[in-house]
Amino acid sequence: MSENAAFASENTLINFIRLTSDIELTNLVKGHGSFGTSVETLERVFGYEPLSLKEICTDVLILSVKVNDSFQLSRNEDLHYSFGERDDRNLKSRTLGEWKISQDKIKRLKYIIGVNSGANNSVVSAYEIEHLKTETGLDRKGNLRYSFYSDSDSKLLLQTLGLYKKCLSELKFGSGSEKVYINK
Numbered sequence: 001m002s003e004n005a006a007f008a009s010e011n012t013l014i015n016f017i018r019l020t021s022d023i024e025l026t027n028l029v030k031g032h033g034s035f036g037t038s039v040e041t042l043e044r045v046f047g048y049e050p051l052s053l054k055e056i057c058t059d060v061l062i063l064s065v066k067v068n069d070s071f072q073l074s075r076n077e078d079l080h081y082s083f084g085e086r087d088d089r090n091l092k093s094r095t096l097g098e099w100k101i102s103q104d105k106i107k108r109l110k111y112i113i114g115v116n117s118g119a120n121n122s123v124v125s126a127y128e129i130e131h132l133k134t135e136t137g138l139d140r141k142g143n144l145r146y147s148f149y150s151d152s153d154s155k156l157l158l159q160t161l162g163l164y165k166k167c168l169s170e171l172k173f174g175s176g177s178e179k180v181y182i183n184k
Contacts (some may be wrong), residue, residue: 111127111157
């Protein structure tokens with residue numbers, strides 16, 4: 001373990017003991033200046049239960065997209081973005097994104113979910129696709145990209161779909177792929 005990791009671990013353990021017991025600690029410093037990890041942060045990062053893909057409660061096509069740094073992103077859902085104005089620091093913006101989608105699937109998509117593949121495919125966001133924005137143009141390779149619009153509440157939709165605080169470890173993204181479809 002690196003020195004910084006050891007200090008962070010010490011800090012977290014000291015804070016945990018102070019929160020959960022009456023033990024008097026003699027430590028003068030809580031981890032030598034490292035920042036403590038809040039219970040909320042630990043829950044947000046590690047509080048996901050495995051769910052089999054067979055248990056997903058929908059018969060419609062779901063687009064699942066990678067949002068690997070999702071735990072550090074803003075969760076403000078009040079903002080709406082247009083093509084070229086996406087905010088890479090916002091979870092909703094990153095989930096709705098600008099995606100290359102085949103014509104046969106574009107009309108069948110009902111939901112788009114954000115997945116943190118670095119955290120065992122934890123489902124971090126979900127939106128009902130209310131309408132597809134027009135073709136957003138071509139990417140560097142000449143492929144059409146689409147963006148989506150949604151007013152749905154991510155947490156409520158995650159609960160409705162049975163995906164709240166769930167991870168989809170069976171979900172397999174292809175090599176270098178940014179998305180995968182879920183369909184019964």
